[in-house]
Amino acid sequence: MRLKFTKMHGLGNDFMVIDLVTQHYTMNENTVRQLADRNFGIGFDQMLIVEPPGSPDVDFTYRIFNADGSEVEQCGNGARCFARFVKDKRLTSKSEIRVSTKSGIITLHLQANRDVTVDMGTPIVTPSEIPFEAASFATEYDIEANNHTYKIGAVSMGNPHGVLVVESTETADVDTLGPIFESHPRFPQRVNVGFMEIISRNEINLRVYERGAGETLACGTGACAAVVSGQLRGLLDPGVKVHLPGGSLFIDWQGEGQPVNMTGPATRVFEGQIYL
Secondary structure, eight states: EEEEHHHEEEEEEEEEEEESSOOOOOHHHOHHHHHHHHTTOOOOOOEEEEEEESTTTEEEEEEEEESSOOSOOOOOOHHHHHHHHHHHHSSSSEEEEEEEEEEEEEEEEEESSEEEEEOOOOOOOOOOGOOOOOOOOSSSEEETTTEEEEEEEEESSEEEEEEOOSSOOOOHHHHHHHHHHOOOOOOSSEEEEEEEEEETTTEEEEEEEEEEEEEEEHHHHHHHHHHHHHTTTTTTTTTTEEEETTEEEEEOOOTTOEEEEEEEEEEEEEEEEEEE
16 A cells, blocks of 8 residues: 655654554554665654544544654654644644643644644653662662663653763763663663763753664653753753754753653655555
């Protein structure tokens, strides 16, 4: 069958976006992996699927698949592209869109300048709910890896994140430590690993090694998790500009019990169709 798609990116974190509201197809892991191949397929960090709502209190269902075919709970950069996609495709006329994900409902706000603000929900810091193996909550934990003890913050933004503070993101050993922490046994569902450099109390540099995708140019949930972890550790204040390799996001978290709001761009690259 012929399947139409749109290639999009959020600060270089790139996506294949598929409308399964007006088209019909059942996606599987093998197909995702084939399409994700940058030499023999379309190539992307994640595939985003737009599906009809599963309940009357939301506008759409939002599904996310990593390049390795695994389905994940959340993707912040993808959420911005999702909002831009459904509006540009006239699947909705709304500027505030509620969508259900594997981790719950999120709200997307389309701005007049075409940026998108995503209410990412309240961060989860209880270890068993992240999930992360620890006896009780702490702002940071000692964790053994690579014959060394590191201090790591653990936060879930609907998906698990570990946040390391580094002196410089340019010299951080992301290629070595990223895979080690991604599959660390204390994170039973694997983890996205953030390497955070503090510039000031309202500005950071960040690189993220994403589970199932490797290092990406930007990670929205990673930016949210890094800011939350930085504030919990007393290193940051509310309202933080996050510089990622692909560009910058603005993350605002007003503290315990409050949602994290992420604002940034979403860009359409091209339209296409593929025969499956």
